[in-house]
Amino acid sequence: MGYVFAPAPAVAVPVVGSDDRFPVRRIYCVGRNYEAHAREMGHDPDREPPFFFAKPADAVVYVAPGETGAFHYPSLSKNVHYEMELVAAIGKGGKDIAAEHALDHVYGYALGLDMTRRDLQAESKKLGRPWDTAKGFDGSAPLGPIHPASEVGHISEGAIWLTVNDEEKQRSDVSQLIWSIPETIAYLSTLFELQPGDLIFTGTPEGVGAIANGDVMKGGVAGIGEFSVRVV
Numbered sequence: 610m611g612y613v614f615a616p617a618p619a620v621a622v623p624v625v626g627s628d629d630r631f632p633v634r635r636i637y638c639v640g641r642n643y644e645a646h647a648r649e650m651g652h653d654p655d656r657e658p659p660f661f662f663a664k665p666a667d668a669v670v671y672v673a674p675g676e677t678g679a680f681h682y683p684s685l686s687k688n689v690h691y692e693m694e695l696v697a698a699i700g701k702g703g704k705d706i707a708a709e710h711a712l713d714h715v716y717g718y719a720l721g722l723d724m725t726r727r728d729l730q731a732e733s734k735k736l737g738r739p740w741d742t743a744k745g746f747d748g749s750a751p752l753g754p755i756h757p758a759s760e761v762g763h764i765s766e767g768a769i770w771l772t773v774n775d776e777e778k779q780r781s782d783v784s785q786l787i788w789s790i791p792e793t794i795a796y797l798s799t800l801f802e803l804q805p806g807d808l809i810f811t812g813t814p815e816g817v818g819a820i821a822n823g824d825v826m827k828g829g830v831a832g833i834g835e836f837s838v839r840v841v
């Protein structure tokens with residue numbers, strides 16, 4: 610039996626050093642996972658359990674290394690923020706994964722931007738409403754290629770940074786994550802059964818801020834390079 614219309618094409622991004630692509634299933638994001646960012650958002654940096662939100666897989670916009678990708682400024686918003694993040698790409702599924710085995714489930718790592726309509730998010734917070742329109746809008750997840758852990762190793766430390774028009778806005782170190790990547794995977798896998806193709810945006814450091822049309826965001830994480838995205 611066919612389909613009543615053509616199914617949407619699979620969302621997939623290139624894998625560095627391979628002709629194969631990484632098919633994206635779900636995008637999970639961790640909120641407030643760097644202390645100084647929790648503080649700048651007006652929260653007590655005490656270690657509360659991690660919390661998660663999601664973006665649809667087709668929010669991914671692939672950004673090729675050496676090229677400048679495009680982020681389309683969403684209508685209806687006047688305050689849209691960058692959030693530079695390290696992304697863990699799941700290659701082996703599981704539930705109730707123990708933290709000490711969690712890295713066995715990671716296929717690789719990528720650069721990601723958790724683009725956020727801060728104005729809509731602030732309103733959602735105030736009204737106790739969900740964050741979907743603030744976080745899961747079209748094109749809200751610029752993503753670089755996947756670097757296999759077999760090539761680059763597992764990332765637990767190293768610089769994470771972002772500039773806008775060559776001015777530094779965010780700089781921290783992956784070691785500053787409140788919930789490490791193994792701990793995040795362990796916790797998330799108690800809420801959802803993880804599957805190959807899942808991406809986890811691990812949280813942004815301090816220094817988030819607004820972008821405007823024409824701005825060029827450049828972000829990087831030590832060990833997996835950098836990427837550039839222009840606001841259009």
Ligand code: MN
Binds near residue numbers: 692694810
């Ligand atoms: Mn984020």
